[in-house]
Amino acid sequence: MRAPDFWWREEPAPVARLLAPIGAVYGALAARRMGRAGVAAPCPVVCIGNFTLGGAGKTPTALAVAGLLHDLGRRPVFLSRGYGGRLAGPVRVEPARHGAAEVGDEPLLLARAAPAIVARDRVAGAQACVAAGADIIVMDDGLQNPSLAKTLAIAVFDGAVGLGNGRVFPAGPLRAPAAAQWGRVQAALVIGDGAPGARVLAAAKARGLPGLRGRLVPDPTAAAALRGRPVLAFAGIGRPEKFFASLREIGADLRATRSFPDHHAFTAAEAGALAAEAEAKDLVLVTTEKDRMRWPAGLPVASLPVVLALDEPEALGDLLRGL
Known part of the structure; x- marks a missing residue:
């Protein structure tokens, strides 16, 4: 689904107030469910989650965590639900054999770094x-x-929007009441700048939780190839405008943008129309690395990969070292 704009506005919106009773019921059920005791795994489990629907940078964070664990001599394996894929699993992801329609887009990215x-x-x-x-x-x-x-749960937040309007779905972006979720995490990671993210870090500090900061850094080679080029950008992620802002920051000449719902499965007709528009206007067609996993084979498209750069990687390393 495409997140409505009012989710991210902190001032009250009439539609949010109208949907608040539904959100209260949904939130109560979600909080009760989160309170159940889980089955202990045969080894430690690090959960990279977020409080809200849509993207916050979980997959780059999971990749960064796996890299730190490798440096500590551990053998991490990724576990994903495979959202958007049809295989229920358990199945080991093989990028040469599986596509996003089978296992989802994120596991294909994860499997490049470690077994997934x-x-x-x-x-x-x-x-x-x-x-x-x-x-x-x-x-x-x-x-x-x-x-x-979970042995260690790290909540990831987009610094530009934080908790949004602070309401539970469908009145806002929260998957469950914030108080119930804070009680289930051991650290908070804010990616990017913004006052909403600063408030998240303050809330974490008030609860005695480590507050980490980071940013998504574009791949320098891909960024150099797009700098100064006229582009048609499209994205099917939680907040497509984040991707469009990244393209502007690297110096791409953003001529047109197209937004799709998170995890959107691009049809051949949609992909063909985008490719044809880019060709007709002499634009470079570019998308996120995750969206490229769902792009039909055979049609040209560029992507802008990003990695998580932590302000204090040693702080996250300290959390992982004791597991």
């Missing part, structure tokens, strides 16, 4: 991770899913 297991049943998925050689599991998403106990 897709499983809708998180407990069965954890067993498959261990069978794949894991001595520690890195979950991409799943904070609100209680089935598997």
Whole structure:
């Protein structure tokens, strides 16, 4: 789904107030579900989640966590639900054999860095991770899913929007009441700048939780190739405007943009229309690395990969070292 603009406005919106009773019911059920005890995995589980619907930078964070764990001599294996894929799993992701329609877009990115297991049943998925050689599991998403106990849960926030309007879906972007979610995490990571992110860090500090900061840094080679070029940019992520802002920051000449819902499955007709428009206007067609995983084969498209740069990587390393 495409997140409505009023979710991210802190001032009260009439539609948010109208939907608040539904959000209260949904939030109560979500909080009760989060309170259930999960099954202990055969090895430690690091969960990278977020409080809100849509993207906040979980996948780059999961990749950064796996890199730090490798440096510590650990054997991380990723565990993902495989949102958008049709395979229930558990199945080990093989990028040469699987596509986004089978396993989802994020697992294809994760599998480039370490073994990745897709499983809708998180407990069965954890067993498959261990069978794949894991001595520690890195979950991409799943904070609100209680089935598997988490050893360390890190909540990721977009610094530009934080908790949005602070209301629970559908009145706002929260997956469950913020208070219930704070009680389930051991650290907060804010990606990017903004007053909403600063307030998140203050809330974490008030609860005695470590507050980490980071930013998404574009791949320098890809950025250089797009600098000064006229582009038609499209994205199907939680907040497409974040991607468009990144293109402007690297110096791309943004001539046109197209936004799609998060995890949008591009049809051949949609992809063909975008490619034809870019060709007719002599523009470079460019998208996110995640969206490229869902792009039909055979049609040209450029992408702008990003990686997480932590302000204090040693702080995250300290959290992981004791697991």
